[in-house]
Amino acid sequence: MLSVKTKYGLKALIFIAKRESNTPVQISSIAKSENISHKYLESILLTLRKAGFLSSKKGKGGGYYLLKDPKQIMMVDVMRSLEGPIAMVPCVSLNFYEKCKDCIDETSCSVHRLMIEVRDSTLKIFNNKSLYDLV
Amino acid sequence: MLSVKTKYGLKALIFIAKRESNTPVQISSIAKSENISHKYLESILLTLRKAGFLSSKKGKGGGYYLLKDPKQIMMVDVMRSLEGPIAMVPCVSLNFYEKCKDCIDETSCSVHRLMIEVRDSTLKIFNNKSLYDLV
């Protein structure tokens, strides 16, 4: 299941990308338009800024703006910073790998193999989908 | 993320299906071999029985056994009974649909469209994968 955090983050990115010019957008403006708690959105945008998708400007007339071209912002990267692993189990995650406690041999685990298949098919989508494609 | 419950359930099904004959397998036998808490596994197998994948036999020599041919047990059904929705968001779920609170128009929601794509690619795998394929 997609966390609310990720959903909000995606909506915020889309909202920012949809604007004609890349002028700063205030948090409150996004929060209002997308029905998101202001404070919670604040922390999400912070994550996106630290991940390098957004930058911000303080003071009057400040806000958040895209740091890269929407065509360069790939879903796979956004998902990983907001949601974490793409994979359904840590033992098949490329970026967040973790060994199963209960599993002795990964290569002989049927669940493992099945989840690799699912991971790859999902990756295929996220790898080829940019923010531009969503807007 | 796949819940531990689903993972255990899948492992149990695979364990049962791997046997030559379809004689009853005791919970403790599965629990021991797969490193799963006996009591927790008990409740999972109960779910699988109620879902129609397994049947059980009480008393000495009792246990759980497959009710259908492994080729007839599709992953999509197993996943839905153990994990619930296949989709990443309720608003694109076929069997567990729920409207978004924050979303006014589904058809114009970019997240919605993206998640439909992911759902379909995952469904494609689970629809065509049987327990037999895993074993």
Add this chain to the structure above:
DNA sequence: AATTAACCTATATACCCGATAGGGTATTAA
């Protein structure tokens, strides 16, 4: 009748997510 093993209900425990509080700091406009 005794034993075995599934069945059922209830409860404990731990963890995580979404949300909020409350202040700090940088920038801008006047």
Add this chain to the structure above:
DNA sequence: TTAATACCCTATCGGGTATATAGGTTAATT
């Protein structure tokens, strides 16, 4: 220089959910 604006950061809370356990009940076998 001052006030207003808006981002920045840490801490914490409340509620829900997932995992796990406990203890007794029922049914089948020997």
